[in-house]
Amino acid sequence: MDREHSGRNLTQQLVHTLGESIASGRYQPGDGLPSEASLCEEYGISRSATREAIKMLTAKGLITSRPRQGIRVQVRARWNLFDPDVLGWILRASPTLEMLREFMQLRTAIEKEAAALAAAEQDREGIAAISDALQRMKVAEEGLGDPVEADIAFHINILNATNNPFYIQLGSFIETALRVSIRYTNRIKGVETASYANHKHLYDAIERGDAAGASSASAAMQSEALALIESRLSSRQSPVEVAVV
Amino acid sequence: MDREHSGRNLTQQLVHTLGESIASGRYQPGDGLPSEASLCEEYGISRSATREAIKMLTAKGLITSRPRQGIRVQVRARWNLFDPDVLGWILRASPTLEMLREFMQLRTAIEKEAAALAAAEQDREGIAAISDALQRMKVAEEGLGDPVEADIAFHINILNATNNPFYIQLGSFIETALRVSIRYTNRIKGVETASYANHKHLYDAIERGDAAGASSASAAMQSEALALIESRLSSRQSPVEVAVV
DNA sequence: TTTATATCAATTATCTGACAAATGGCTGGC
DNA sequence: GCCAGCCATTTGTCAGATAATTGATATAAA
Structure with missing residues (x-):
């Protein structure tokens, strides 16, 4: 064995x-x-x-x-693509840009709506958890703590704050996909450090209950990444600097 | 046993x-x-x-x-909520309006984006399959064939036409949920027969490659249903006439 | 007393060997 | 040529034994 x-x-x-x-x-x-x-x-x-x-x-x-x-x-x-094991096997087997794009296409849809739901739901505990993660991202920018973990936690906590079990379950799916992607794509500093401001913008919209604002903030963030992936795809570059958002 | x-x-x-x-x-x-x-x-x-x-x-x-x-x-x-077995057990165990709403909240997000992707993808075979299902819906209105099967097929085929494996996999999730919902909610004629026009509208947008139009057509259709569910929820009515879209 | 260590017991993990049930394909009769 | 019944292959189930894991408990050492 x-x-x-x-x-x-x-x-x-x-x-x-x-x-x-x-x-x-x-x-x-x-x-x-x-x-x-x-x-x-x-x-x-x-x-x-x-x-x-x-x-x-x-x-x-x-x-x-x-x-x-x-x-x-x-x-x-x-195949139960949403089973963390299955997803991990698939992503590890062929961590292609194609698949990263397909994953981002789904993620965009889900997180956009989740942001709106979280804004509407106004679950104080849930929103506090998002805030925590955001704080950890900020601190990580100054070199303290793990930026990747904070980033992932931010997105997971938005899903949790919807209080919708389906969205919550998708958290583990997205988490798995992100971890595998991260492990298999060497990230470039510039990409992730730029993102704190975007994340803060999204958080603010959720915090003040602005569903439409949260939705578009999320969409904007991810469409950036998606556009990056698609430009790499058309120019056939390797997935080096494509990363988490 | x-x-x-x-x-x-x-x-x-x-x-x-x-x-x-x-x-x-x-x-x-x-x-x-x-x-x-x-x-x-x-x-x-x-x-x-x-x-x-x-x-x-x-x-x-x-x-x-x-x-x-x-x-x-x-x-x-x-729990692997997206496993058809697990989902079936849960829905059958407690087919509440709450859960129907949570399901619709997810479905809205997914199908809206899927419609846009299908429109952008322009997969001729995939679009033909949607057209077939639509045709079967029309025929079913006149009493020939199963309207529920046609309806489900329509939505599944949109997901398939994205050519995105994640969306395709969600097809079996949505199918399971719809079948269970249908079995446990007595549907009223008026609701589903009114929907052919809406479905046609959505199909047309996809067929002509109008991603934005497809997206909003899908959203419109489902937000109707979601609104219905939410009004029932707030007035504490039983889920009798809440049904598939 | 507190802490570290050894022992025990409950429960799952694995192995072995046997027989039952399902089923695709073959064979022989018509 | 077609059908029924047999046959071989593979999974399904059973029984009973031993190994490995681990929480709890008792014991010994500091």
């Missing part, structure tokens, strides 16, 4: 190994994976552990398994 | 039974579920089948299980 997955139990290791293989396209949708028996032998583990791994991947929508037919990769539309 | 879950294999039955129990709040987050041994006894099945069910629920984010600690319900924010 892979060295990188040690520390987890056998089932988890196999889940991640197979998950990555599938996400990377080593097994294509429609393809059959090795049978349970083969997997046992290949990874040197028992059938129970193997089956439990297969059940977990089934639960995440990556595969199906039926008697006689064996184990098959599902079509991508069935 | 429940009669309603027969036809599936034992593991699947237990997954659904426990999933529903958790979603309905019979086991609260933080609570411990019965141990593996107890579950085996309670449902009269072997430990393998039980463990596989537990692994599947773990994969969906509903529970964790660790030696000595046992099986515990996760906090709701960890």
